[in-house]
Amino acid sequence: MTALLLQSMTRHFSLEAKQGHARAGILITRHGTLETPAFMPVATKATAKYVEPRELVEAGTQAVISNAFLLSLKPGHELIKKAGGIHKFMNFDRVIFTDCGGFQMLREGIFVSTKPQGIVFKSPYTGKEALITPEEIMAIQADLGSDVAMVLDYVAPYGATIEQVKEAATISNRWAEWSLHSDAAKKSREEGQLIFAIVHGGIYPEVRKSHAAYLARWNFDGYSIGGLSIGEPPEKMFPALEAALSELPEDKPRYLMGLGSPLEILEAVKRGVDIFDSAYPTQTARHNSLMTRKGIIKISSPKYAEDFSPVDETCDCYACKNFSRAYIHFLSKVNEPAGKQLKSIHNIRFLQKLVSDARRAIIEGSFDEFFESFKASFKS
Ligand SMILES: [Zn+2]
Structure with a gap:
């Protein structure tokens, strides 16, 4: 054994x-x-x-x-x-x-x-x-x-x-x-x-x-x-x-x-x-709600139609590294499965990064500061 x-x-x-x-x-x-x-x-x-x-x-x-x-x-x-x-x-x-x-x-x-x-x-x-x-x-x-x-x-x-x-x-x-x-x-x-x-x-x-x-x-x-x-x-x-x-x-x-x-x-x-x-990250993703460091954005909103920046510039997920808000907005408008896939990947990555950052902060003894700073920038 x-x-x-x-x-x-x-x-x-x-x-x-x-x-x-x-x-x-x-x-x-x-x-x-x-x-x-x-x-x-x-x-x-x-x-x-x-x-x-x-x-x-x-x-x-x-x-x-x-x-x-x-x-x-x-x-x-x-x-x-x-x-x-x-x-x-x-x-x-x-x-x-x-x-x-x-x-x-x-x-x-x-x-x-x-x-x-x-x-x-x-x-x-x-x-x-x-x-x-x-x-x-x-x-x-x-x-x-x-x-x-x-x-x-x-x-x-x-x-x-x-x-x-x-x-x-x-x-x-x-x-x-x-x-x-x-x-x-x-x-x-x-x-x-x-x-x-x-x-x-x-x-x-x-x-x-x-x-x-x-x-x-x-x-x-x-x-x-x-x-x-x-x-x-x-x-x-x-x-x-x-x-x-x-x-x-x-x-x-x-x-x-x-x-x-x-x-x-x-x-x-x-x-x-x-x-x-x-089911929150995948369910909300399918309904066009994407989590970002600055809060939740509704990617189906017309304001993203010509926004060529990533969903969240601080995110290292496949969707943010390779696609723009405009593209994901378009996929959502035409209801393509690839849009649901990219949005779900992003939201899952967002939560995975959140819990691993929280973990690191606990180990470093800075969890309270980490939480306060997240709360201050994340407007749900
Ligand atoms: Zn992302």
Whole structure:
């Protein structure tokens, strides 16, 4: 057994530096390391929209997240296992996280009902209903061969009452234990797959705190924070986040699910979050919103029709190095896929650079100054 593998099984996360609550760390997985703070573009169906794996890598992407539940329906986890696992299937040799599908509870047309033993979903492809249990979702993720697997969770929508949120968090915690102790998870963990729990509790700090404390007692490899960034205002999100973080172990990675806007990412880094994912950069790109050092620009605006400068002159992405605002504006106007590709590459690169700059600042002890200076120039 190599020293690296041994290290990954015994000590898969280490902190390199801390400034206040902000952390710079390294997560070691069986497909390489993730330097944190890190941002993961979403590759829900084993692909990012309009962006190829090699372009993700060129943009500085260390990890992506795919959806285990949706992939189990199509093309099927057995097929992906036959292909040699998700890394080979999609040809991405860096870190891959998989989400369990609990988040699909918020999607009308897919979520049917919950039962004590799991969630009933309707396939968006065939309309067929199926019960997904904690044990099954771990077996699916073991077949996919992702580096980090999520336990099955119960996601309450924003607007749920405190009683509903408490019940959802209690069910999530029970399913987290069942997931962790399933035969599939035990075996895949031995093979190097990391298992993350998901902390719930909605916007209620006291519920977040007690449920995070409960999960912290179990030996998970990391802790996700779910059910935030689903429509609640920042003044409700951040206290709930802080409450969860206060109970999570220092020596385990913390992953805030679904947060992607630059200022909110930095706010969360400041509070001690290590990992992020969001469809934000690619989704907003397709809607012509491009992040620049001076704020967001709407590339479809007529004012860019004859602007031959790059989207962001400080950006080193493929789109900014080779194409003008005028060209990308034109591609957007005629709705060409190449426009969506260039815009997505730029937005992904923007966030990758942001988190790596934040990391460097934490290591150098200048995170607060970095954050202040970013805030002053970035007008969202
Ligand atoms: Zn760029």
